[in-house]
Amino acid sequence: MALVCAGVSMLFLVFVGGKDADTARARVTGAWDRTVPLIRQGYLPSVLPAGKDMAIQVLDTRQRVVASTPQLAGRPPMATFHATSDSVHAERVLCSPAGLKGCMTVFSYKVYQPDGPWLLYVAVPTVPWYGNTAALFFAIGMSLLMTAMTAGGTYRLIRKDLVPVDAIRAELAEITATDLHRRVPTADKNHQEINLLAETVNDTLDRLEGAYKRLRRFTSDASHDLRSPITAMRAQLEEALMHPDDTDWPAMTAAVLGGVDRLQAIVTDLLTLARLDARAPLDLSPADLGQLVRDELGRRTYRIRIAKDLQQGVFVDCDRLRITRLLVNLLDNAERHATSQVLVSVRATGSAATLEVADDGAGIAPEHRETVFDRFTRLDASRDRDSGGTGLGLAIAREIAEAHRGTLTIEDSRRGARFVLRLPLSEALQPAGGRDGRTAHAGVSGR
Ligand SMILES: Nc1ncnc2c1ncn2[C@@H]1O[C@H](COP(=O)(O)OP(=O)(O)OP(=O)(O)O)[C@@H](O)[C@H]1O
Ligand SMILES: [Mg+2]
Numbered sequence: 001m002a003l004v005c006a007g008v009s010m011l012f013l014v015f016v017g018g019k020d021a022d023t024a025r026a027r028v029t030g031a032w033d034r035t036v037p038l039i040r041q042g043y044l045p046s047v048l049p050a051g052k053d054m055a056i057q058v059l060d061t062r063q064r065v066v067a068s069t070p071q072l073a074g075r076p077p078m079a080t081f082h083a084t085s086d087s088v089h090a091e092r093v094l095c096s097p098a099g100l101k102g103c104m105t106v107f108s109y110k111v112y113q114p115d116g117p118w119l120l121y122v123a124v125p126t127v128p129w130y131g132n133t134a135a136l137f138f139a140i141g142m143s144l145l146m147t148a149m150t151a152g153g154t155y156r157l158i159r160k161d162l163v164p165v166d167a168i169r170a171e172l173a174e175i176t177a178t179d180l181h182r183r184v185p186t187a188d189k190n191h192q193e194i195n196l197l198a199e200t201v202n203d204t205l206d207r208l209e210g211a212y213k214r215l216r217r218f219t220s221d222a223s224h225d226l227r228s229p230i231t232a233m234r235a236q237l238e239e240a241l242m243h244p245d246d247t248d249w250p251a252m253t254a255a256v257l258g259g260v261d262r263l264q265a266i267v268t269d270l271l272t273l274a275r276l277d278a279r280a281p282l283d284l285s286p287a288d289l290g291q292l293v294r295d296e297l298g299r300r301t302y303r304i305r306i307a308k309d310l311q312q313g314v315f316v317d318c319d320r321l322r323i324t325r326l327l328v329n330l331l332d333n334a335e336r337h338a339t340s341q342v343l344v345s346v347r348a349t350g351s352a353a354t355l356e357v358a359d360d361g362a363g364i365a366p367e368h369r370e371t372v373f374d375r376f377t378r379l380d381a382s383r384d385r386d387s388g389g390t391g392l393g394l395a396i397a398r399e400i401a402e403a404h405r406g407t408l409t410i411e412d413s414r415r416g417a418r419f420v421l422r423l424p425l426s427e428a429l430q431p432a433g434g435r436d437g438r439t440a441h442a443g444v445s446g447r
Pocket of ligand 1: 329333334337359361362363364372377378379380389390391392393394395417
C-alpha cells in the first residue's frame, strides 16, 4: 500500500505541478497583455498595479527602469538577460533576482518602440515540480492514512485468521502425558490449511496415545507375569517353612525351580525384546534359509509330524541365531496348536525369500491376526498360563523379522494358522544385473 500510495502521490503531485506552472504562465501573459498597450500608447505610469507575488519592471532602450510594481520602486533592474535577436521572449529561474526574495522565474520580453526595443521583466515565484506545499502535505497525509489503515486492517484480519492456530497451540500446551486423550480443535471450513494442520496434529496424538497405551499395558502385563510365579514360589516356600517335617523337600524344590525357570524365561524374553528395541546391530551373513530350517528341524524331535518343502539355494543375509530363534518360536506355537501335522516351506518369490509355518489346528481369527504380535498377548484359548508361554514369542519373532528388513504376518489358509516370513534375498549372492533370485538359486525341492 505504501508503494502504491507513493506512486499515485507522485502522479498527483506532477499533475498539480503542471497545473500550477500553467497558472503562473497565464498570469505572466496577463501582465504582458495589460502592460504592453500602456507602453505602446505612452500612458505607462511609473508605479504599476501590484499583482499577488508578481513583480514587473519596464526598462527603456537605455536600460533605465521607467516603471515597476511597488515592491521594486527605486530598485535597479531585476535581471540583465534578454531575448535573443530572433525571439521576443526569454525565461530564466533566478534565485533572489535583484530586489526580490526567494527563487523566481523571470520572463523577459522585447517591446519594440520607435526609439528601439524596451524590456519588460515579469517575475513570478518558481513553481516546484509538486506544485504547492498544500498539495504535497495532502499527498503525504493521504498516503500515511491509507497505509496505516491498510496495515491496521491486515493486522486485524490476520489476527482473526490465526485465532484457530492459537487455539491449537493452547490445547497442545495443555496436553501432557496424562491428557493424551485430548485433541486440538479444528477450525471452521474457511480455514482449510489450519484444519489440515489440526487433523495432522490429532493423527499424531492418536498414534502417540496408542503407543502410550501399549507401553502402559506392556508394563502392567510384564509386572503381572513376573509377580505370578514369585507369589507362587513364595507361598510354596512359606508353607514348607511352616511345616518343615511334613514337607516333601525334593518335590517342593522341583516346584520352586519350575517357577524360577519360568521367571528366567520371561526375563530372557524381555531382555531379547529390549535389545531388539534398541536396534542392536545384527551379525549378518549370507545363509541358505532352507538349510537353516533343515538344521533346526533335525536338532530336536516334535510330538507331531513336520512336513518339509524346502527349496535349496534361497540365500538371505541374516543373523543365524536370531532367525533360528524366530523359527523356533513359530515351530513351538505350531506344535502347541496343531492337531496332527505342521508344514514348513521355504522358497524364493521375486526378490524375497518366503518361509511359511502352517499348522492344522484351530487357526487364528482374522481380527486377532495383528494383536497376537503384541507383547504378552495370549488368546483366550491359550490362557492356561502354566501350559502356555509368556505371550512374547510372536512379538520377538516380528521384531527379528523387521530388524532384517522383512515382514512376519499371518495369512489365510484352509485349515489352522499360516505364518509367513518374507526376507529380502541376499544381494551378495544375486546374479549380476538381475534381481530374480530364483534363477540363481533354484535347486532341488522336496520334502
Ligand atoms: N499356530 C497358532 N495357532 C493358533 N494360535 C496361535 C498360534 N500361534 C500363536 N497363537 C496365539 O497367539 C498367542 C501369542 O503367541 P506367542 O507365541 O506370542 O505367545 P505364547 O506362545 O503364548 O508364549 P511364548 O511364545 O512367549 O512362550 C498365543 O498365546 C496363541 O493364543
Ligand atoms: Mg509362542
